[in-house]
Amino acid sequence: MKIIDAKVIVCSPGRNFVTLKIITDEGLYGVGDATLNGREKAVVSYLEDYVIPMLIGRDPQRIEDIWQYLYRGVYWRRGPIGMTAIAAVDTALWDIKAKAANMPLYQLLGGRSRDKIMVYTHANGLDLGSTLEQVGKAIDQGYKAVRVQSGIPGVAGTYGVSKNNKKYEPADSDLPTEDTWSTEKYLNYAPKLFAEVRKQFGDDIHLLHDVHHRLTPIEAARLGKELEPYHLFWMEDPVPAENQESFKLIRHHTTTPIAVGEVFNSIHDCRELIQNQLIDYIRTTVVHAGGISQLKRIADFASLFHVKTGCHGATDLSPICMAAALHFDYSVANFGIQEHMAHSEKMESVFTRDYRYVDGYFTPGEAIGHGADIDESIAKKYPYKRACLPVNRLEDGTLWNW
Ligand code: KDG
Ligand code: MG
Secondary structure, rough: EEEEEEEEEEOOOOOOEEEEEEEEEEOOOOEOOOOOOOHHHHHHHHHHOOOOOHHHHOOOOHHHHHHHHHHHHOOOOOOHHHHEEEEEEHHHHHHHHHHHHEEHHHHHOOOOOOOOOEEEEEEOOOOHHHHHHHHHHHHHHOOEEEEEEEEEOOOOOOOOOOOOOOOOOOOOOOOEEEEEEOOHHHHHHHHHHHHHHHHHHOOOOEEEEEEOOOHHHHHHHHHHHHHHHHHOOOOEEOOOOOHHHHHHHHHHHHHEEEEHHHHHOOOOHHHHHHHHOOOOEEEOOOOOOHHHHHHHHHHHHHHOOOEEEEEOOOOOOHHHHHHHHHHHHHHHEEOOOOOOOOOOHHHHEEEOOOOEEEEOEEEEEEEEEOOOOOHHHHHHOOOOOOEEEOEEOOOOOOOOOO
């Protein structure tokens, strides 16, 4: 089998998605998600100007060799742009291989390790009352795990909370909008929020929370400690993770489980965190961490250190990524949980998929390949529109982590 063509499809059905389609001489093709929120065009150029010309004529069945060719063979290793491009190629090649084998992808990955995949959804509100209402709605929809984010009293707008009663979508402007942040107000409010959620909804529902990289290690230690009575499933991204060693300080102070990794693109970004058992869940996912091939390596490594998976699954990851992630989740031994932030109907109209939701759990479906595809004629109706993620400033104007 040979790769004879590949193309990049960009569309914006309410938000931007980049999709790679790889076509073979035997009539089989595969698709992979290549979306990097707010920097989509950089990946498009990387794929079109460099990667696609290198793919033509290669045997698509040699997934590992092509992965190494695009990683080691490029000299400039790692980085979100290159690794997202590699992920798209890798996902499309696994799709082709599974189609050639006439199997759903999870069978090629070793078969299923479980019957269903627990997902968590998002509940967010501008204030305590509306946040509690959203948690109640999620529980009524059958979710067993809910991520809770809330507006902070005295702070205008924050991560994870819709500003306009529409579904939360952070890349909301042509150029970055500016949010304001107060660590002090947040730290005073977050334990009260979770106390109320537990009081109202009891102990059985899994609760998650995303700090979104905003604290220092000692502040994160305080938060983790104060949240302990509400036994969170995890506290996510408490601090930016470039300094992996800094997690030791958080770990020494709290038993609240920690999840990190949605912005990582290499196994080396999480090596110290995993081998020193500084985290409990690794959030790397298919599209930003080099595809299924590298995700399998990360999960196997993590399993040696009691770390489970918890793949990122926000709406900026297309249904193609979600499909591939669910096959991975189904097969991997040390699965923890999968994020599910529902796409809008308009977004879903561009993609076909076989995965389904039943009562808090997903299954990837039995379609051959990963089971997701793009409808190019519908995609054409929604041209690319630049949209950036916000930036964040402290109340005195200092630039902070968003
Ligand atoms: O593009 C950025 C989003 O994917 C990110 O802000 C979502 O943190 C996120 C999450 O946990 O879903
Ligand atoms: Mg996050």
